[in-house]
Amino acid sequence: MNSLLRIPYTFAGFVTEGLVRVVPAGKSKFRRGLSARRGLVERYSQWGSASRNPTRPLVWFHAPSVGEGLQALPVVELLRARRPDIQIAYTFYSPSAEQFARTVRADFSDFLPFDTFAHAASIISAIRPNALVFSKLDIWPALTERAAASGVAVGVISATLPESSGRRGPFARALLGDAYRAIDRLGAIDAQDAERLREQGARADRISVTGDTRYDQVWARAQRPTSALVESLRSSRPTLVAGSTWPADEEHLLPAWLRIREKIPDARLVIAPHETNDAHLKSIESWARASVLTLARLDAPSAARADVILIDRYGILGDLYALADVAYVGGGFHAAGLHSVLEPAAFGAPVLFGPRHERSRDAAKLIHDGGGAMIKGAVDLAIRLADWLGSSAARDSAGSFARSIVENGLGAAERSYDLVTTLLSLRERAPDVSAGGT
Numbered sequence: 001m002n003s004l005l006r007i008p009y010t011f012a013g014f015v016t017e018g019l020v021r022v023v024p025a026g027k028s029k030f031r032r033g034l035s036a037r038r039g040l041v042e043r044y045s046q047w048g049s050a051s052r053n054p055t056r057p058l059v060w061f062h063a064p065s066v067g068e069g070l071q072a073l074p075v076v077e078l079l080r081a082r083r084p085d086i087q088i089a090y091t092f093y094s095p096s097a098e099q100f101a102r103t104v105r106a107d108f109s110d111f112l113p114f115d116t117f118a119h120a121a122s123i124i125s126a127i128r129p130n131a132l133v134f135s136k137l138d139i140w141p142a143l144t145e146r147a148a149a150s151g152v153a154v155g156v157i158s159a160t161l162p163e164s165s166g167r168r169g170p171f172a173r174a175l176l177g178d179a180y181r182a183i184d185r186l187g188a189i190d191a192q193d194a195e196r197l198r199e200q201g202a203r204a205d206r207i208s209v210t211g212d213t214r215y216d217q218v219w220a221r222a223q224r225p226t227s228a229l230v231e232s233l234r235s236s237r238p239t240l241v242a243g244s245t246w247p248a249d250e251e252h253l254l255p256a257w258l259r260i261r262e263k264i265p266d267a268r269l270v271i272a273p274h275e276t277n278d279a280h281l282k283s284i285e286s287w288a289r290a291s292v293l294t295l296a297r298l299d300a301p302s303a304a305r306a307d308v309i310l311i312d313r314y315g316i317l318g319d320l321y322a323l324a325d326v327a328y329v330g331g332g333f334h335a336a337g338l339h340s341v342l343e344p345a346a347f348g349a350p351v352l353f354g355p356r357h358e359r360s361r362d363a364a365k366l367i368h369d370g371g372g373a374m375i376k377g378a379v380d381l382a383i384r385l386a387d388w389l390g391s392s393a394a395r396d397s398a399g400s401f402a403r404s405i406v407e408n409g410l411g412a413a414e415r416s417y418d419l420v421t422t423l424l425s426l427r428e429r430a431p432d433v434s435a436g437g438t
Contacts, residue, residue, distance in 0.1 A: 020037045029096065037113060056086060058128060059423075060089040062090075062135065063091075067340070069135070072104075074413035075416045078413060090106035091110060115142045117146060124147055145182055148182035153185075154183050158210075161193055168200065180201035187210030187419045211409060216411070222406075229319075233323055237266045242269065243329055247280070249332070252375070256378040271311065274339070297311075326350055338356060349402065362405070371402030
């Protein structure tokens with residue numbers, strides 16, 4: 001790290017650590033993220049003392065949130081299946097990833113401490129990894145530099161650096177340049193990402209294009225037998241599955257749906273809001289009552305017969321896309337940006353989304369290949385839904401294009417697995433964790 005930035009960066013770490021100690025626990029994401037980090041370094045030490053087997057290599061995956069975790073998951077599963085001798089640690093940053101992390105089946109799983117050199121030295125010493133693998137782009141300078149200095153092989157899978165990323169600015173380059181230069185193997189999503197990562201400081205001879213493991217992840221999910229819950233909701237009625245919707249999406253989606261019902265009276269809506277707080281769910285229920293539509297929540301006995309099925313839980317949307325004749329993915333009318341369009345595409349459903357999709361290369365592919373479309377408002381959405389829900393030929397054609405995009409992206413998990421095993425071969429002996437950090 002640039003020596004001029006080391007002092008303010010270290011000071012910022014002290015501030016965040018002070019917040020961990022004094023901010024009371026609460027339900028907000030901010031407070032959950034702080035309270036979960038109390039005693040965190042000690043939890044690493046306890047696991048390292050009780051469960052770390054020094055005769056087995058340890059691969060440590062870091063994925064800040066759920067999206068990055070889904071990218072790491074196919075590689076974790078390949079390691080589990082092919083290398084039972086390996087121990088796996090899995091860390092995350094956001095409280096929203098805590099529940100997902102429990103499904104990864106890692107030997108150790110917990111939050112990542114805030115990025116200070118002292119924390120990095122302590123947790124590396126505690127769990128003694130042979131390789132540290134970042135998923136996508138969450139490169140932490142203190143952790144990366146301390147790991148490399150301790151003899152830990154460092155890699156990145158599904159690496160991306162968008163054209164518009166703030167990490168490409170001069171300040172970020174000064175902060176992250178040494179960390180990028182310390183990376184042993186970097187698997188970029190595409191050639192453009194590879195070039196931008198090289199400009200950021202990564203060594204050209206350590207970069208390869210390995211692709212995006214999300215394609216493998218969503219494809220594997222779509223190929224699994226559907227759950228009993230999904231089967232219980234199947235219907236011959238034309239079905240739109242609207243996933244991860246925000247109120248800004250629903251402002252266009254719900255009026256458009258009433259227009260569709262006038263043209264296709266048996267059309268059915270399955271809607272999974274991004275936020276399932278009570279007020280949001282009740283607003284959708286009120287809309288359905290005022291529109292004379294039958295609505296049932298997911299577990300209601302009448303759900304399969306309802307005009308609107310309201311999803312009031314997390315973690316099952318990826319499976320529910322199996323019900324979709326057409327999918328709408330939320331976030332395109334919201335500042336957070338578009339959510340994943342690959343999950344419905346893997347099931348062969350044409351995908352609709354709002355205009356704020358500039359950060360999604362998958363959305364651009366869907367538009368280009370005819371497997372999806374951007375809509376500007378309720379009228380536009382109603383026209384497109386009428387085309388695809390009203391014509392099985394048009395719907396099947398668009399859905400086939402959507403599925404082909406996913407199929408054409410397969411193979412990144414295998415290439416990323418090879419990258420990780422290469423990292424292990426670079427560090428045949430246990431890392432030197434005796435060196436301290438400042």
